[in-house]
Every structure is written in C-alpha cells, then in structure tokens.
Amino acid sequence: MRDADVAIVGDGIAGLTCALACARRGLQVVLVGARSTAAASHASAGLLAPSIAPRPADDPAQRFLVAARDGYPAWLDVLAEESGVEVTLRLGLLEADSGRFHERDGAVDVPALLEALEVAISRRRITRLATGARAVEREGDALVVETPARRITARRLVVAGGAWAGALNGLRPALPVRPVAGVTALVRGEPDLPHVLYGAGGYLVPRGDALLVGATARDVGFDARITDGDRTSLGAIARKLHGIDAGLLEGHALGFRPMTPDGLPLLGVDAHDPRIVYATGYSRNGILVAPLAAACVAALVGGGEPPAPIAPFAVDRFASSEAGR
Numbered sequence: 001m002r003d004a005d006v007a008i009v010g011d012g013i014a015g016l017t018c019a020l021a022c023a024r025r026g027l028q029v030v031l032v033g034a035r036s037t038a039a040a041s042h043a044s045a046g047l048l049a050p051s052i053a054p055r056p057a058d059d060p061a062q063r064f065l066v067a068a069r070d071g072y073p074a075w076l077d078v079l080a081e082e083s084g085v086e087v088t089l090r091l092g093l094l095e096a097d098s099g100r101f102h103e104r105d106g107a108v109d110v111p112a113l114l115e116a117l118e119v120a121i122s123r124r125r126i127t128r129l130a131t132g133a134r135a136v137e138r139e140g141d142a143l144v145v146e147t148p149a150r151r152i153t154a155r156r157l158v159v160a161g162g163a164w165a166g167a168l169n170g171l172r173p174a175l176p177v178r179p180v181a182g183v184t185a186l187v188r189g190e191p192d193l194p195h196v197l198y199g200a201g202g203y204l205v206p207r208g209d210a211l212l213v214g215a216t217a218r219d220v221g222f223d224a225r226i227t228d229g230d231r232t233s234l235g236a237i238a239r240k241l242h243g244i245d246a247g248l249l250e251g252h253a254l255g256f257r258p259m260t261p262d263g264l265p266l267l268g269v270d271a272h273d274p275r276i277v278y279a280t281g282y283s284r285n286g287i288l289v290a291p292l293a294a295a296c297v298a299a300l301v302g303g304g305e306p307p308a309p310i311a312p313f314a315v316d317r318f319a320s321s322e323a324g325r
C-alpha cells in the first residue's frame with residue numbers, strides 16, 4: 001500500500017505551496033523537509049517585481065511572471081481564509097535611479113506568508129516529516145523516498161529542494177541548479193516607506209515596523225558565512241537609497257538562491273520519468289512564482305492542464321549545453 005499520492009521533498013516556499021495546492025485538489029500528500037536555516041525562502045525580500053529587468057512583454061516566461069504577480073492578491077485572500085493569518089502585500093515599487101514607478105509590483109511579508117502556509121498545511125491531511133530525504137528509488141509503479149527514519153512510497157514525487165535539489169540521489173545526474181548565497185538585513189525605527197525603493201544595487205522593502213535591506217549575491221557554493229563584505233554592501237545600499245546609517249542594520253539573514261543558468265524555474269515533468277515533477281530552480285523570483293508554479297504542479301500531479309503555460313521552464317532545456325561540458 002502506498003503512503004501517499006504524492007511525496008514532496010523540500011519545505012521552502014516551493015514545497016509548502018506545492019503541498020497546499022496538491023492537498024486542495026484532494027491528493028494525499030507527504031511533505032519531507034530538512035528545515036535548513038539557510039533556506040532561501042527565510043532570507044527572501046519578498047519582492048513581486050516582474051517589471052524589474054523585464055524580458056520582452058510577449059516572452060512566455062515574462063507573461064508567466066506577470067500572471068504570477070497579478071494572481072497574488074486573490075491567492076493571499078484564499079490563504080487567509082484557510083489559515084486565519086493575514087499576509088500584508090504592499091503594492092508599488094519606485095526605481096530610484098530612473099524615477100519609474102511600477103504600481104502593480106510590490107512586496108509580500110515573507111515571514112507572515114510562511115507562517116500562513118504552515119498553518120494552512122497543518123489544517124490539511126498532509127503528513128509532515130522533518131528530515132532529509134536521501135534518495136528516490138523505483139519499485140514497480142511506485143516511487144520510494146528514502147529518509148533516515150522511514151521509506152515513503154508514493155505515486156508521484158515533487159522535487160522542491162531549492163538549491164539542494166540536485167543532491168537527492170536517483171534523479172537525473174546533473175540538475176542545473178546551483179546555490180547563490182544572498183544576505184538581507186533589517187532596520188528598525190526608520191520612517192516607513194510607502195512602497196518598495198529599488199536602486200543602488202539593491203532595495204529597501206517596508207516590512208511590518210521595519211525596513212528590509214537587500215541583497216547581496218555570492219556564487220561560491222554552499223558557504224553560509226555572512227561576511228564583512230555582505231554587511232558593507234547592505235550598509236551602502238541603505239545609505240544611498242534612504243540615508244540610513246549602516247550601523248543600524250541588524251538581523252542579517254543568509255539564504256541560498258536555487259539558481260539556474262538562465263534564472264528561470266525548472267518546472268515540469270522529468271523527461272525520462274513522468275512520475276517525477278520538478279518545482280525548483282526558482283532563482284531570484286521564487287516568492288513571486290511559487291503560488292502559480294504550485295498550481296501548475298498540482299495540475300500535473302493530479303492529471304490536469306496547468307493553469308499557465310510552462311514550456312519555457314522545461315527541465316531539459318539545458319540538455320545540449322550540459323552534454324558539451
């Protein structure tokens with residue numbers, strides 16, 4: 001007998017949203033997550049900003065990003081009903097350098113969002129396992145996820161492990177996701193900003209009674225140290241954007257962005273085993289894409305049509321360049 005219709009490996013925004021979306025479709029879900037302190041989701045600024053460095057408006061990937069942003073308010077309303085947790089979404093983003101204002105971009109309060117997802121999940125029949133999954137194996141028509149505590153059998157597997165997704169044994173050999181470390185920090189007691197301020201190589205995001213300052217980027221593997229360079233960079237961004245004294249920055253947090261070569265998600269079924277669905281590689285836009293991506297994943301797992309085209313995110317789109325490496 002199987003433990004679940006679908007096993008989901010990864011407990012950041014990708015795994016949580018996929019678990020909830022699958023449960024909403026009536027699927028029985030086991031969610032396996034190692035709760036990494038360097039998960040990208042916990043350090044994230046929560047910008048919903050497809051207008052920054054946009055691709056052409058008719059580019060299918062850009063259309064997905066815009067649809068993800070525009071669907072957020074309604075999705076948060078449903079989440080609030082399910083969880084009882086209100087999540088603030090601040091609309092409006094000002095590009096400090098050009099003066100361009102994007103009224104539909106903005107930022108979501110990520111800690112509140114993660115809390116709302118946790119509560120909503122706890123109210124569903126979702127089995128949570130706080131452990132690391134080591135490998136996936138095939139047993140007949142079932143998939144078996146190996147953890148130190150137990151083996152989980154499921155009809156489908158969703159790979160949502162963020163920057164660690166490629167470490168799950170038994171998957172395609174070279175999942176094109178690498179960790180890019182990023183650090184954010186908070187400033188308290190500064191005047192509130194009415195909107196996101198973007199420029200000077202970073203941004204300021206109003207979050208509760210604080211401002212979040214972001215973000216650094218280091219492409220050196222899984223090095224989770226917060227360096228003097230990170231602190232100096234964030235201090236400079238805060239000073240240039242809003243005249244904030246660098247000494248006021250506190251609560252520095254580091255996360256590993258799950259980066260793909262083109263900065264777009266890996267979303268869709270495995271080319272060799274359609275029972276495996278990828279929801280990873282969300283790169284710099286994971287908070288933005290997660291709800292719409294999860295709806296697509298739930299449709300794939302449940303045997304339906306994704307609500308948005310996901311062809312630009314095909315998992316094997318780098319196949320020929322991988323072969324040449």
Ligand SMILES: Cc1cc2nc3c(=O)[nH]c(=O)nc-3n(C[C@H](O)[C@H](O)[C@H](O)COP(=O)(O)OP(=O)(O)OC[C@H]3O[C@@H](n4cnc5c(N)ncnc54)[C@H](O)[C@@H]3O)c2cc1C
Pocket residue numbers: 009010011012013014015032033034035036037038039040041042043044045046047048131132133134160161162163164165167168181182183184214215216254255256257258279280281282283284285286287288289
């Ligand atoms: C500093 C910073 C700022 C950012 N700002 C923004 C922003 O403004 N807007 C935006 O949209 N995005 C932003 N991002 C990107 C966004 O945060 C990420 O794309 C997103 O959080 C990735 O979510 P995830 O669930 O895939 O990965 P993660 O949040 O990293 O979670 C992965 C989880 O899966 C677990 N896991 C992995 N493998 C296994 C396994 N085998 N077994 C069990 N558990 C496993 C890990 O332990 C971890 O807890 C930012 C990221 C950073 C670092």
